[in-house]
Amino acid sequence: MIIHNLSQQNSVLNTFISEMRHVKIQKDSMRFRRNIERIGEVLGYEMSKILTYKSSKIDTPLGSCQINLMENDIVLCSILRAGIPLHNGLLNYFDTAENAFISAYRHHKHHIETFEIIVEYLACPKLENKTLILADPMLATGQSMVATFEALKPFGTPKNIHLVSVIGAEPGINYVNEHFPKNTHLWIATIDKTLNNESYIIPGLGDAGDLAFGKKLQK
Numbered sequence: 001m002i003i004h005n006l007s008q009q010n011s012v013l014n015t016f017i018s019e020m021r022h023v024k025i026q027k028d029s030m031r032f033r034r035n036i037e038r039i040g041e042v043l044g045y046e047m048s049k050i051l052t053y054k055s056s057k058i059d060t061p062l063g064s065c066q067i068n069l070m071e072n073d074i075v076l077c078s079i080l081r082a083g084i085p086l087h088n089g090l091l092n093y094f095d096t097a098e099n100a101f102i103s104a105y106r107h108h109k110h111h112i113e114t115f116e117i118i119v120e121y122l123a124c125p126k127l128e129n130k131t132l133i134l135a136d137p138m139l140a141t142g143q144s145m146v147a148t149f150e151a152l153k154p155f156g157t158p159k160n161i162h163l164v165s166v167i168g169a170e171p172g173i174n175y176v177n178e179h180f181p182k183n184t185h186l187w188i189a190t191i192d193k194t195l196n197n198e199s200y201i202i203p204g205l206g207d208a209g210d211l212a213f214g215k216k217l218q219k
C-alpha cells in the first residue's frame with residue numbers, strides 16, 4: 001500500500017484537524033461536518049494529481065486549446081454514517097463520479113472490547129476496471145474498510161483503489177495494508193499511534209459519527 005500522510009507537511013489541514021480534535025470546538029456539529037468535508041476536498045485535490053488524464057480540445061469564444069482532463073471512471077464509495085461529510089467533500093471535486101454507499105457498524109455482542117462489523121445496506125454500480133475511492137474518516141482497527149472491500153467484490157474488480165481517511169491508527173493501517181492489493185493508495189490527513197481497549201483511536205477525536213450526527217443508541 002502506498003501511504004500519503006499529509007501531516008508530514010504543514011498546511012491548512014492542521015487547522016481543520018485541530019478543530020476536529022479539540023474537546024470544545026468539536027461539539028459544534030456543523031463545524032465538525034464541514035471540517036471533514038474540507039479535508040475531503042484537500043485529499044481529493046492531492047489524489048487528483050496521480051489519476052489518469054487524457055488530452056481534450058476545448059473551444060473558447062475566441063479560439064481553442066488542449067487541456068488534460070481526468071478520465072471519467074471514478075466510483076466514490078463511502079461508509080455510513082461518518083463517511084457522509086467526507087463523501088460530500090470528495091464529490092465537490094469529482095463532479096461526474098458514480099456513487100456507492102455502504103453501512104458498516106460495530107456490533108458489541110458481550111462486552112465493549114469485542115465486536116463484529118455488520119454490513120447491512122449496499123448500493124453500488126459496476127466496479128470492473130474503474131477507479132474506486134473508498135472513504136471513511138476514521139480508520140481504527142481497519143475492520144470496517146476490509147469488511148466493505150469484501151462486500152464490494154461481487155460488483156467487479158477495480159483497476160485502482162484509493163482509500164481516503166482523516167485519522168488512522170497504526171494497527172488499523174497495518175491491517176488494511178495486509179488485506180488490500182499492493183498498489184492501493186491511502187490518502188490520510190494524520191496518523192495516531194494506538195487504540196484503547198474499546199478500539200478508539202488515541203488521542204483521536206472520539207466518535208466521529210456521533211460528533212457529526214448525534215449520539216446513537218447501541219443495538
Ligand SMILES: O=P(O)(O)OC[C@H]1O[C@H](OP(=O)(O)OP(=O)(O)O)[C@H](O)[C@@H]1O
Nearest residue numbers: 081082105106139140141142143144209
Ligand atoms: O476501523 P474500524 O475499527 O472498523 O473503525 C472505524 C469505523 O468506526 C466508525 O464508524 P461507527 O462504527 O462508529 O459507525 P457510525 O459512523 O455510524 O458512527 C468509523 O466511521 C468507521 O466506519
Ligand SMILES: O=c1cc[nH]c(=O)[nH]1
Nearest residue numbers: 140200201206207208
Ligand atoms: O476512534 C474512533 C474509532 C472508531 N470510530 C470512531 O468514530 N472513532
Ligand SMILES: [Mg+2]
Nearest residue numbers: 207208209210
Ligand atoms: Mg460511530
